[in-house]
Amino acid sequence: MPNSIKKLSKEISMLIAAGEVIERPVSVIKELVENSIDADSRIIIIEIEKGGFDFISVSDNGEGINSAEIKLAFERHATSKIENKEDIYEVKSLGFRGEALSAINSVSEVECISREKNSKDATKISFSFGKFIKHETVGSNYGTKIFVRNLFKNMPARYKFLSSEKSEKSKIIQFLNEISLTHTNISFELIIDGRRKYKTDGNNSIISIMDTIYNLKQNGFIKLYEQNDNFEINGILSNPNNCFGNRSRMKVSINGRVVKNSSIYFTIENSYKPFIEHRRFPIISVDIKIPHKIVDVNVHPQKYEVKFLSEHNLLSFIYTSISKILNNNVPPKSIPIKTNQETIYQNYNDLVHEQMSFGNEESLSLKKTLPILRFVGQIKQLFIVCEGPDGIYLVDQHAAHERILFEQFQKQKNEKAFQMLTINNYYDLGVTSNNKIIENIEKFHELGWDIDASPSGGIIVRNIPYQKLYKTKSTDITELLQMISSDLEKKQTDTPKEIISKRLACHNAVRAGQKLSENESKKLLIDLENTEVPWDPHGRPAVIKIKYDYLLKEFGR
Structure with a gap:
């Protein structure tokens, strides 16, 4: 019953x-x-x-x-x-x-x-x-x-x-x-x-509050103020150089009320598109004044979500206001222009796919071991060219080194490959980033970092693992910590230890555009052969093979 x-x-x-x-x-x-x-x-x-x-x-x-x-x-x-x-x-x-x-x-x-x-x-x-x-x-x-x-x-x-x-x-x-x-x-x-x-001081200085939170000085921001008959927008935007890998630093309020509205965030991101790379997001804090009668705040129990009458007009105003201020203050990012005479390839994968049919170019698969390779040379200070038993191998020097370092940092079994870079500096990354680092401080310790929280709320870094073999320059610890903090804020399947190792590996790895000697190149190839997979930690291929059969066919042999 x-x-x-x-x-x-x-x-x-x-x-x-x-x-x-x-x-x-x-x-x-x-x-x-x-x-x-x-x-x-x-x-x-x-x-x-x-x-x-x-x-x-x-x-x-x-x-x-x-x-x-x-x-x-x-x-x-x-x-x-x-x-x-x-x-x-x-x-x-x-x-x-x-x-x-x-x-x-x-x-x-x-x-x-x-x-x-x-x-x-x-x-x-x-x-x-x-x-x-x-x-x-x-x-x-x-x-x-x-x-x-x-x-x-x-x-x-x-x-x-x-x-x-x-x-x-x-x-x-x-x-x-x-x-x-x-x-x-x-x-x-x-x-x-x-x-x-x-x-915070309560002195009406949004710049000083931004500095407290994100540790970005005044020249990192652009002031914004626009109005029309219905709307008024006031606040500050980050210079496109100060962008991050997630939206957590984007704050929007309507009539002084912090709100979550996907349409507004999408509009802001579109305003920035001509000026920043894909999947990068600005720091922004704006308050939008609109007539109370055209906004409904009684939508959600916690009053975060709001609805608007004439939402299109509001979004158009936001887009126009931000685009205008960015156009007046920031040069757009340069984009290669394709000509009739030649095709400008965006990356080497495009080049390989354009010149070869599928099946002729091969990214080495999971757990597939590299054969013994003979070093031939370096192209554009970006790729190492090698001769193998079944084809020509192109090695992305940065991706390969990143994979090597990531596995070494994770396992900590090859301590002789590292020296401890002595820092002994205090870093204030802003409240949010400081706390994200401090929350994961034990993971840093497990990876060999000598790092602690400061009584004043910042971070003290004394030593970090450092790969010295390829003469990399990794002394910008502030940038490294900010990137790690940003990565830790994202929802992802990687553990905090993997996130830290990936960033440290990327930061230490030999750069594109860096000339390597023959001995340095050979050392990198030997180390790459000992890795678990020939990809960088982000899943991009570190090695591509062009089969001899394809070359013979193309040359009519």
Whole structure:
């Protein structure tokens, strides 16, 4: 017999509703910080312990909550932001539903202390997993402090499936990056496990905030401001030279609200296409002012997703604004022009495929061993030409060396092939990149790096493994660390150890355009023969064979 239909209890209903709004520690911080911003705060301090699972506090110097209304504020659908249904369609505040405090209250132990500026005393109220505990008068500075403890301890199923402390910290830092770039007039401070990790001045300088987050100085950015009758866009863009391998540094807000909208991001990327390489993404932080009546923020429980009326007009405005500023400040990337007299080949694979039918050119397959090769010479300081028993072999010197180094770094079995490059330098990569490196510090140690987190939040590098045989110049450690951090941020199947090894191998490998002596070339070929596969770590072929049978046929023999 099927179960009978019955109305859920108030407690279960509250937990279900809370689960839609509060998914993880960063959801708590987002809701509380947005309330602080709506209260006209100019200083907001966030503190967490154990990734926010054990403890979260958000303190501000805003307007405070009236003593008579503070208990009501923790009830569901109690809000000061809207009064009638028309207000829902012209939301001007970050919060408006009256769900956040109630949701947080349902899944944690909460304590709130608040004082209005014109009041002598503060009010303190306490709850434990939705149950009212105490209401009392206390002394405190004006503003509001909210303390959240033991998040999701009454929901073991939710708690079980949350990410690690490191992952939650990273998400919290990401949110602080976004909100501080959007509200430059507010000083934000983040304290993690008793140590300050992040602070902005609140002096309206988006450049200084960008420098704090990404460690890029003023000349790395382009200021953007455009407006028309309906829209206004304001912010900064990175110079196309300062681009990365993922979209994590692209921040867009609508009327001060950080949003996720794939159409907007796609439009921004299209604006940059003439200036950057494929699969590279800029740093960008822009706020777009649009009439409140043409944007719907009541789409998603966490208010990240928004919908627009006349979206095409908005996207056209964004594309035109960014394209205009880039065209005025940056020369487009040069692209080879094909002529009638000759074809300019983009890479050597194009050349081989154009001149030979399929089957005549062969990239060596997985686990296929190289035969004994006789060194012939070097072409364009890019390819090593060799004679084999069944054809001519072309070796991409960079790809081959990259494969050799990757396997050596991974296995650490050939220590004599490396020297330790002594650095003894401090590096500040910006908050996001610093933390991504620090999260994986043990993997660096396993690979032979002498690297540690600095008490000030940056990175100290003393020594790194270094391949000296081919006279490579790999002293730009800042660039190397930034690339590793960017790679670690991407969702991919490689382990952190493999990601670090790939980047270090690429950074150390002999470059295209670098002349090799005959002995250096022979040494590289011998080392390549001992690798597991003749590909570089990214899957590109390191060796291509042109069969003698094909050559005989082409020459009519």
